[in-house]
Amino acid sequence: MRSVPLLAALLVAAPLLAGNAARTDEKINIVAAENFYGDLARQIGGGHVEVTSILSNPDDDPHLFETSPSTARNIADAKVIIYNGADYDPWMDKLLSASTKPDHTTIVAADLIGKKSGDNPHLWYNPATLPAVAKALADDLSRRDPANSAHYQANLKSFQMSLQAIDKEITDVKKTYAGIEVTATEPVFGYMAEALGLKMLNYDFQVTVMNNAEPSPTQVTAFENSLKDGSAKILFYNSQVTDEATARLLEIAKQNKVTVIGVTETEPAGKTIQTWFGGQLDEVQKALAARTQ
Template sequence: MNLISCAALAAALCISVHAAAAAPVKIVAAENFYADVARQIGGAHVQVTSILNNPDQDPHLFEASPSVGRALTHAKIVVYNGADYDPWMDKLLSASKASDRRTIVTGQLAHKQSGDNPHLWYDPSVMPLVAKELATTLEASDPPNAQDYAKNLQSFLAALKPIDARIKAIKAKYASTPVTATEPVFGYMAKALGLDMRNEHFQLSVMNDTEPSASDTAAFESDLRNHAVKLFIYNSQASDGAATRMLALAKQSGVPVLGVTETAPAGKSFQRWMLNELAAVEKALAH
């Protein structure tokens, strides 16, 4: 082989190595808010696919398409909620095994068990755990860009501080205020705000797709008719019959109502979504 051929081969090898190093880390997130956090931590070094994106869709009725399975096949990192919220992910991962794929399960990070409230993203203590695990996993998967991931993590954690400040301010003003909800979607955030959440048995029944008992239904109706609660929170992505009836009664009784979602609105970061939800809570409680 002559010198020109050797030089050409060396150049080609360098280009190939550089291209492989520059290839983005493929991440699949079951829910769009985890996808947003993955993009914030990964920056330009990741390619993120989100599965649940539609804020008008009931996540509990989701059925995975073949394209989801294909995306998981090529993913190096997978992030999902766990805690029985997205059981279809376990099935898909079992059907598409990969030895070098890393998984991040929020329920495991938060030490939640089957039967616990699975709406973990509304717990202010949880998303920092997810972000830190993402940064650690990315640093291990892509060491050349470890400093960027560490820097992005610090930026993300700093961007959560306004949420913590708003929670603290609302709690100082409205702690112990009685509120109710059709299901425990907002439960962790309500607890962080110090609100007195009522009718929790009714909420668990709706979450588990069972009919609330007559006594739980009567207690809920009494709270609304007698204005024993200052706010009615409902899941705007679900249409359970019992919950729909309570929503109608809340409006009829003049109790302020607030719809919350299980997926982030299109085009909004996780931080902006949480801040908007908190602003809506504060506005409703002020009535």
């Protein structure tokens, strides 16, 4: 007859055990300020995470982004929050300061690679950034969900290996074309150009434009001359922000047969980090080969 109390105890415990199992299977909610960090989070977390990217439209200017109540709710519900830092997405700091959730993790790319306010904030084009963010995320997910730690660490290794082809192309371009002069309307591609060993002209002009100020006549003249006299072999421009001044520079480049390459501040639709970066590097390598023959 002692089996009756035992059976009753099991019946009482069964819903609790089922509840714990459900919680174990619950996906970890991650919010990424920019969609390339969201892509990274999906690659590391796999089926165990639910990812929301706030800036995801490649046709929008990220600098003009304004938060909304839905953005605030997404932040409030997140377990892990990934953003760029270095004043690129200052609205994230404001939203986080309003959040009272004690157990969320914030992963700030700028902090991981030692960048700060005043530095070029387009950190994802720095080859060191995404691997650092990926490792920080894999380690945090492993801590939160130790049962799936091996899965996160395996995905981290796969992600790191997938970047090897990009790293090799960077090394090959630098070996062949280091010192070649290029220019840009904004410093979006700056870190990658530096990694490629290219010499960037008109940097003061780029920073002025990035800060929504008007370049001086001297800066404008120097920029135009670098296109006209053949010193700049490539003109990089932010294809998400094309105003009248940019259009004029693009036209001068075209008239003087300077190769123009558009770069973006968000990951284009249908791309992954790997195909996005790989495609841009292929375009750069092809342009350099054509202009230096």
